[in-house]
Amino acid sequence: MGAPEKTVDVSVGTDAVWAVLSDGWLYPLWVVGATHMREVDDDWPAVGSQLHHSVGVWPFMLSDATTVLACEPGRMLTLEARAWPAGTARVVIRLEPTAQGCRIHMAEEADRGLGSLVPRLIQAPGVLLRDTETLSRLRDIAEHRAHR
Numbered sequence: 066m067g068a069p070e071k072t073v074d075v076s077v078g079t080d081a082v083w084a085v086l087s088d089g090w091l092y093p094l095w096v097v098g099a100t101h102m103r104e105v106d107d108d109w110p111a112v113g114s115q116l117h118h119s120v121g122v123w124p125f126m127l128s129d130a131t132t133v134l135a136c137e138p139g140r141m142l143t144l145e146a147r148a149w150p151a152g153t154a155r156v157v158i159r160l161e162p163t164a165q166g167c168r169i170h171m172a173e174e175a176d177r178g179l180g181s182l183v184p185r186l187i188q189a190p191g192v193l194l195r196d197t198e199t200l201s202r203l204r205d206i207a208e209h210r211a212h213r
Contacts, residue, residue, distance in 0.1 A: 068155075068174035069193055073200040079160040079167045081211040083139045085203060086158065089116045092131075095202035097195045098148075100126060110136050120148045152176075169203060171196050 075082060085091055089105030098120045106114040110133050119126040127148045134155070135143035144156045152175050159170040173192050 068157075068172040070170055070172040071193055071196040071200055072168055072170050073204050074163065074165065074168050075204045075207055076166045077208050077211040079139050079162055082160055082167060082169060082203070082207045085207045085210065086110065086142055087138070091206065092116055092118065095199060095206055097199045097202070103128065109133070110138075110142055112136055146173075169200055171200055 085095070087110050089109040090102055093099040093102050099118050100121060100123070101119040102116065103119065104117040106116075108114045109116065112133050112135060115130045115132050117128070117130050119128045121127055129147040131144050131146045133142065134145055135141065140160055142158045144158075146154045146156055154173050154175045156171065156173045161168040161170065173196055175192075
C-alpha cells in the first residue's frame with residue numbers, strides 16, 4: 066500500500082486500543098465522517114465481518130458497509146471502507162507496543178470509485194488531515210476508557 070501513513074502515540078497499551086477497534090458500535094465516535102452505525106456483525110472484527118454505517122451529514126448521508134479484509138487481534142486491522150458511489154478505501158491500522166504505551170499507525174488509500182480518480186498528490190493532504198483527527202479521537206477514547 067503506497068498511501069501516506071499517519072501515527073500517534075498513546076499512553077495505554079495495545080489491548081486498550083484494540084478494545085476500541087473491536088467494538089464496532091464505537092466507530093462513529095472516532096472515525097471522521099461516520100455518522101450513524103446501523104448494525105455490527107456479531108463476529109466483528111473477524112475477517113469478512115461488516116459494520117453497516119452511514120457517512121455524511123443528514124440529510125445527505127450515504128449508507129454502506131465497512132468489511133474486515135485482514136485481522137491480527139491486538140496488532141493489525143485492514144478494512145475496506147465503502148461509501149458508494151464515492152468509492153471504497155483500503156484502511157490499514159497497526160498497533161506497535163512502546164515503552165510508554167503504544168503507537169497507532171494508519172494508512173488510507175482510495176482504491177475504487179470516484180475517489181480513486183483523484184490524483185494521490187491532491188488526495189493525500191485531505192486524507193492526512195482526516196486521519197490526524199481520526200487518530201486523535203481514537204487515542205482519546207482508548208486512554209479515557211482505560212482510566213475509568
